[in-house]
Amino acid sequence: MLQTRVIAPAANAHQSPLLIKSLLLSGARYERTREIVYRDQLRFSYPTLVERIARLANVLTEAGVQAGDTVAVMEWDSHRYLECMFAVPMLGAVLQTVNVRLSPEQILYTMNHAEAKFVLINSDFVPVFNAIAPHLQTVQKTILLTDGEAKSAELFNLVGEYENLLAAASPSYAFADFDENSVATTFYTTGTTGNPKGVYFTHRQLVLHTMALATTTGSLDSIRLMGTDDVYMPITPMFHVHAWGMPYVATMLGIKQVYPGRYEPELLVELFKREKVTFSHCVPTILQMVMGTKAAQGLNFNGWRVIIGGAALTRSLYLRAKECGIQLTAAYGMSETCPIVSCAYVNEELLAASEDQQINYRIKAGVPVALVEVAIMDSEGNHLPADGHTQGELVLRSPWLTQGYFREPEKSAELWENGWMHTGDVATLDELGYIDIRDRIKDVIKTGGEWISSLELEDLISRHAAVREVAVIGVPDPRWSETPFALVVLHEGKSLDAKGLQEHLLPYVEEGRINKWGIPRQIAVVSEIPKTSVGKLDKKLIRVEVAKWQADNSDCLSSV
Numbered sequence: 001m002l003q004t005r006v007i008a009p010a011a012n013a014h015q016s017p018l019l020i021k022s023l024l025l026s027g028a029r030y031e032r033t034r035e036i037v038y039r040d041q042l043r044f045s046y047p048t049l050v051e052r053i054a055r056l057a058n059v060l061t062e063a064g065v066q067a068g069d070t071v072a073v074m075e076w077d078s079h080r081y082l083e084c085m086f087a088v089p090m091l092g093a094v095l096q097t098v099n100v101r102l103s104p105e106q107i108l109y110t111m112n113h114a115e116a117k118f119v120l121i122n123s124d125f126v127p128v129f130n131a132i133a134p135h136l137q138t139v140q141k142t143i144l145l146t147d148g149e150a151k152s153a154e155l156f157n158l159v160g161e162y163e164n165l166l167a168a169a170s171p172s173y174a175f176a177d178f179d180e181n182s183v184a185t186t187f188y189t190t191g192t193t194g195n196p197k198g199v200y201f202t203h204r205q206l207v208l209h210t211m212a213l214a215t216t217t218g219s220l221d222s223i224r225l226m227g228t229d230d231v232y233m234p235i236t237p238m239f240h241v242h243a244w245g246m247p248y249v250a251t252m253l254g255i256k257q258v259y260p261g262r263y264e265p266e267l268l269v270e271l272f273k274r275e276k277v278t279f280s281h282c283v284p285t286i287l288q289m290v291m292g293t294k295a296a297q298g299l300n301f302n303g304w305r306v307i308i309g310g311a312a313l314t315r316s317l318y319l320r321a322k323e324c325g326i327q328l329t330a331a332y333g334m335s336e337t338c339p340i341v342s343c344a345y346v347n348e349e350l351l352a353a354s355e356d357q358q359i360n361y362r363i364k365a366g367v368p369v370a371l372v373e374v375a376i377m378d379s380e381g382n383h384l385p386a387d388g389h390t391q392g393e394l395v396l397r398s399p400w401l402t403q404g405y406f407r408e409p410e411k412s413a414e415l416w417e418n419g420w421m422h423t424g425d426v427a428t429l430d431e432l433g434y435i436d437i438r439d440r441i442k443d444v445i446k447t448g449g450e451w452i453s454s455l456e457l458e459d460l461i462s463r464h465a466a467v468r469e470v471a472v473i474g475v476p477d478p479r480w481s482e483t484p485f486a487l488v489v490l491h492e493g494k495s496l497d498a499k500g501l502q503e504h505l506l507p508y509v510e511e512g513r514i515n516k517w518g519i520p521r522q523i524a525v526v527s528e529i530p531k532t533s534v535g536k537l538d539k540k541l542i543r544v545e546v547a548k549w550q551a552d553n554s555d556c557l558s559s560v
Contacts, residue, residue, distance in 0.1 A: 017180035018207040021090045023252045024050060030228060031254035037275055038079045039261045041147060046254055049083070054173040055166040056087040062169070063141050063159050065118055067092030067178070070186070072116035072139075073239075074098045074107075074125040076262045080145055080162060081238045082247050084120060089184035089203065090175045097187045097239040100125055101533030102196070108132040109195050110188040111139065113407065120145055120162070124262070126153045147261070180204040186406060187239060189335035190533065198406030199336050205400040208371065209338045210248040212400075216369045217249065217279075217307075222346040223329045225305050226255065226279040233258040233271060235282035235290070236310075240534045241339045244281055244309065269295040278303055281331075283310035283535040284317055288469065291324060301325040307343075309333060311536050312437065312455045313363045316462040332365035332435060334423060336415065338400040341374070342366040342435050349432070365427070365435040373397040376429055381418045388430030391438055391451070395420035426453070443539055445474035445518075447482050452518045454539075457484055460513065464504045466494035471529050471537045472520065475546060484520040485546055487529050498523045524549060 009015070016022075027034075028046040037043045044052075065071060071088045073095065075081050088095040096114045098107060107128065111119070115138045121129050122145045133139070133156045141157045143165065152161065159165065184203045188196035201209075217225040226232060232250045234243040242248065250257050258275045260268055268290050271277060282290075287306060290296060302325035308317075313330040321328045333339025344366035346358055368374045376384045376392035384392040401421050404412030415422055426438045438444075438453040445452040454472040461470045469489040474482035490496055498521060505519045530538040530545065 017177055018204045019177065019180055020086060020184055020203050020206060021175045023207065023210055023248050024053065024086050027251045027254035034254050034256045036079050036082065037258045042079065051171045052166060053083050053087045054171055055169040056083050057091055057173040058169040059165045060087065060091060063118060065091060065093050069118065070094045070096050070114050070116045072096040072098050072111055072119045074100050074129065075120065075122045075145055077234055077238045078259050078261055082259065085242065085247060092178050092182060094183050095185045097185065099188060099239050099533055104128050104132050106196055108135055112137045113198060114186055121155065123149060123153060126155060130154065185242060197408060197411060199402040200406055201338055201402060205338060206248065209245050209340065209400040210252060212370050213245050213340050214249045214252065216340065216343050220345055222351065223344060225307065225329060228253050228255060230278045231256045231258060231276050233260060233277040233280050235268060235280050235286050237534060241335055244339055246281060265289050265293040266295050269293055269299065272304065279305050281307040281309065284308055284313065285531060285535045287321065307331045310534060312459065314459045314462045315359060315363055318359060318363050330363050330366055332437065336402045336421065337396065340369055341372055341396060342368045361434060365437045367433045371398055374429065374435060375420065376427055386429035386431065388428055391426050391428055393441060394423045394425045394427040394435065396423060445482050445484050447480040447517050450515065452484060456514060457518060460505060460508050461486060461501065464496065466490050466496045469529055471539065471542055473539055473543055473546060480517065484518060486520040486523040487526050487542060488523055489526060489529060496525065
């Protein structure tokens, strides 16, 4: 170990821990009149936000919440969620953001596994909660969240309704200092098999992540995304990696924030127009849904900057959004990474290139952000060259990566094998530092002794004028081990069959983008492609459905 110089601080010097409470105070100092907006129902200033968080802390303390307790939240994206993101961890308790789109059985598992003692429940989820309540092992009390409807419900050990409780609570609270390595949040990520896995983050990790995210979104001029004069509206569920950490950044900077509640595409467009939203983030399917609404037709979204993550950003979606006036920026992360790892950045060298070449880089996973170290490894743990061609598993190091899976030591050891976090993603690194995600390891199509990227195929197929949405998987093949199979959703009034798709892809074979074995010989034209609870393509379910279709010789299959 290096023999470095360490100087003891003065006896009376204050040792400032990195705590979430420090992120709250600056927003009100910067912009006292900026608003927190909830749908068309409520708006208030930053000083009021600070006061409401103090009131919530008093409510929770009176209810019996203590440091170390887990407080679960079942809620849509709202001002209340934002208040919980601060008040709960600022008490030293752990905030569990419950994925309300999981099955009741999975929700039950996550709350029992996290040992949740208190639950804040939106009235929409009362039936789900009541159904699992008899099987909850640690929950002691509940709080009801409502939007002005009848402020009562049949709930287990109900303390009261959120707004009524806040109105009766003190508007000030003396939040204590404590160890910055205390766990602040936890949530559960679903895998392809088994139960959801719990990831967790400390105060220190969340503060450092917030700083890095603020730098990335506000200081990189080629992708300037969010500053103090912007208006922020999340279109990523707040239960999913703290809405990618953006609410912490927005609150720290005193930015106007607009919370849409339950996602209704027409309302999202209305909020964009009325509140003059300039910055959002979402997965591709949500953006496609917004752009496809009646309210969006003919609307100029000029000035709206949107980070796309959770799934690959295709060239066709990038160009379609650009036609609508939307600037898209690709970013990469995962539940285990808090989530920011990289963001598309166009340096001086690329700015001198053609626009077409620039787009190639704007839709990649991007360059690692500050304080993130990346590498690619083979299956033996050997580092591979960053030459833009050699593929391997992307592995990471950073101060804010989860240190393991809660109460699952074996899976935690697998996650951190060889001292690097393993992403499960196949990627390349190039000489410019760009990460190019080629596929999930489990989704790579193995055919004829070669690996074919399902993401690459999806990007190329999406460029066909008839295709609105596409998913590609590998299906068993007696000769080639696997062969690509495509599900496509078409634009209204359009048609496409396997022969037409083959003709569309042949030029990319001639260019060397894909080999001839990468052309799907079968496609299914469907009205909808299965999605996960956070809007990603659900390839696990897609494989099940495709196998069933093939077994049934469904008429929806087209072959060449």
